[in-house]
Amino acid sequence: MDVVNSAILDPMTGWVILAAFSALWIALGWYWGRHSQALDDYVLAGRRVGLALGTATAMATWVTSNTTMAAPQIALQMGIWGMLGYSLGAVGLFLFAPLAARIRRLMPTGYTSGDFIRLRYGHFAWRVFLVISLFYSLGWLVSMGMAGGILIHALTGIPYHYGMTVILGICVGYTLLGGFRAVIGTDFIQALLILSGVVVIAFLAIQHIGFDDIHRSIATERPELLNLLMPASIMFLFNNLLFGVGEIFHSNVWWSRAFSFREGVGFKAYTLAGLLWAPIPIVAGFIALAVPALSLNVPAADMVGPMVAAEILGTAGAVLVLIMVFSALSSSIDSLLAATSILVVEDIYRRHLRPNATSAQMRTASARIIVGLGILTWLLCAPRITTLAELLYFTGAFVASTIWPIAAGLFWRRANTLGAIAGMLLGSAAGLYSYFAIGFYVAALVGAAVSMSCVLIACWLQPAAYDWADLQEHHPQESGGTP
Amino acid sequence: MLALALTTPLGAAAQSLQLEADTDVATAGYYQLRWSSTSPVVLEEAQTAEFASPRVIYRGSDGARVMSGKPDGELYYRVRNSDGDARSNVVKVTVRHHSLERAFAFFALGATVFIATLLLIVSGARAGTSR
Numbered sequence: 332m333d334v335v336n337s338a339i340l341d342p343m344t345g346w347v348i349l350a351a352f353s354a355l356w357i358a359l360g361w362y363w364g365r366h367s368q369a370l371d372d373y374v375l376a377g378r379r380v381g382l383a384l385g386t387a388t389a390m391a392t393w394v395t396s397n398t399t400m401a402a403p404q405i406a407l408q409m410g411i412w413g414m415l416g417y418s419l420g421a422v423g424l425f426l427f428a429p430l431a432a433r434i435r436r437l438m439p440t441g442y443t444s445g446d447f448i449r450l451r452y453g454h455f456a457w458r459v460f461l462v463i464s465l466f467y468s469l470g471w472l473v474s475m476g477m478a479g480g481i482l483i484h485a486l487t488g489i490p491y492h493y494g495m496t497v498i499l500g501i502c503v504g505y506t507l508l509g510g511f512r513a514v515i516g517t518d519f520i521q522a523l524l525i526l527s528g529v530v531v532i533a534f535l536a537i538q539h540i541g542f543d544d545i546h547r548s549i550a551t552e553r554p555e556l557l558n559l560l561m562p563a564s565i566m567f568l569f570n571n572l573l574f575g576v577g578e579i580f581h582s583n584v585w586w587s588r589a590f591s592f593r594e595g596v597g598f599k600a601y602t603l604a605g606l607l608w609a610p611i612p613i614v615a616g617f618i619a620l621a622v623p624a625l626s627l628n629v630p631a632a633d634m635v636g637p638m639v640a641a642e643i644l645g646t647a648g649a650v651l652v653l654i655m656v657f658s659a660l661s662s663s664i665d666s667l668l669a670a671t672s673i674l675v676v677e678d679i680y681r682r683h684l685r686p687n688a689t690s691a692q693m694r695t696a697s698a699r700i701i702v703g704l705g706i707l708t709w710l711l712c713a714p715r716i717t718t719l720a721e722l723l724y725f726t727g728a729f730v731a732s733t734i735w736p737i738a739a740g741l742f743w744r745r746a747n748t749l750g751a752i753a754g755m756l757l758g759s760a761a762g763l764y765s766y767f768a769i770g771f772y773v774a775a776l777v778g779a780a781v782s783m784s785c786v787l788i789a790c791w792l793q794p795a796a797y798d799w800a801d802l803q804e805h806h807p808q809e810s811g812g813t814p
Numbered sequence: 815m816l817a818l819a820l821t822t823p824l825g826a827a828a829q830s831l832q833l834e835a836d837t838d839v840a841t842a843g844y845y846q847l848r849w850s851s852t853s854p855v856v857l858e859e860a861q862t863a864e865f866a867s868p869r870v871i872y873r874g875s876d877g878a879r880v881m882s883g884k885p886d887g888e889l890y891y892r893v894r895n896s897d898g899d900a901r902s903n904v905v906k907v908t909v910r911h912h913s914l915e916r917a918f919a920f921f922a923l924g925a926t927v928f929i930a931t932l933l934l935i936v937s938g939a940r941a942g943t944s945r
Contacts, residue, residue: 630878630880
């Protein structure tokens, strides 16, 4: 399990840093959440989030284990195109900007992405969507819990299970205390830490390693990484783009932000977040290409980012990387815990089990679900069955199949239930097949292509005439009582 | 998961060193080698199963190594203790990249889906704004 015997920081230093930042996040969670009693306050920050906080939370949430650890992994495995292709994840934020504006306009009192699918396509499509969305959420949570354990182990030698437990425990703690308001607030601070860290690391890395040395070493040791016609990396480019689009379009992490932003903020916030995010995976990925020049042994591909940064920058750099990636992971885990808990509360607890639940009961259920998600994630992280990128891209087969049902459902009256259901089911099946038959780098691409075909054919054969007013649903929580 | 294609019998000492790869055919040029050892090891790579002219690619106490950026071909690996008294089994990994035809077919498919999605959103957003 633990294959690194040459960590740059000693475990005591690691524990001190973890303790300091854990105390900070918990204190902030308590401070921001102390007045969040109403359900809207607890799960959507009162629907009054402005541009600065909105941009920061979108950017920080998208800088996650994907960006800071899987991006270097992809660069090490796929080379130049892997590094550049990873930054295409920003396209998901750009494309969601107009969707966020539309969601806020069509569903001013909405709570979840599940609400939209249920009202737009009916109950069967909604349940298919919930399965996909919850599976993805769990996959993402597990990947980040794993990333926390791997990062802390790689930099400090603290065993994987201890690090993973700390990061999950802390995020559950402050999300529980402060709800969505704490998530947004800590995201703002975490975004500042991440951006500052990336700038410093990029500057120091350029000072420490020459481009000539990096190029010469790769050309000798790992020549295919420089090959612009490397087949797997060519296949990966649009797969990564569509995977990112699918993640953002369907996930309640991004819908809950669209609901929580003040009117007119969503479009600008997501566009700015995309611009701020795009360079980060390029910087993170670039440092992985220094592996041959440094003669560094990388025991597991998903460890490469923190290991190279620590090797180049020494002890101070390792501390910086630990703080930066700890922030990146926290900002995503808290968002996912909050958004998934409201998805479970609204779409499963209230819609399936307790239709008359009061606002107070739903708030209590939301807190319990956050704890339950934390425990479930820990249990799934413990065996560490795969690498980060492979786990993430496994979910790509599913999420990319939701792109067209959601986008067409938001803009086309003629999009219909049959196309949405066929798109999600057949797209997921085809993506999954290609994952095993060809590789993780085509699963999302195939899923999206099959899903798009289903939606288009269904629209052409049997166009619907949906009334947008049907999306404006009365929620019992609005009056604080039962319906 | 394992690619223990070849095994070299080297007595009881060799049995304590086990080497494995996470795939026997690498279609993207990367794979991971793992070994079990409590002491520092030397990882060797060769173009033939006989290890006529092996190349040392790692010395140290870690328990695994990620290989990447490899061109098409067959490669053989083994690990030995630093003092050389024990050797592992030999692992063979074949690197065989996907064809360029297949790669560009997926590229074209991805580009088509992306452009169609972009058109849907841009035209939908414009129509929504004008209404």
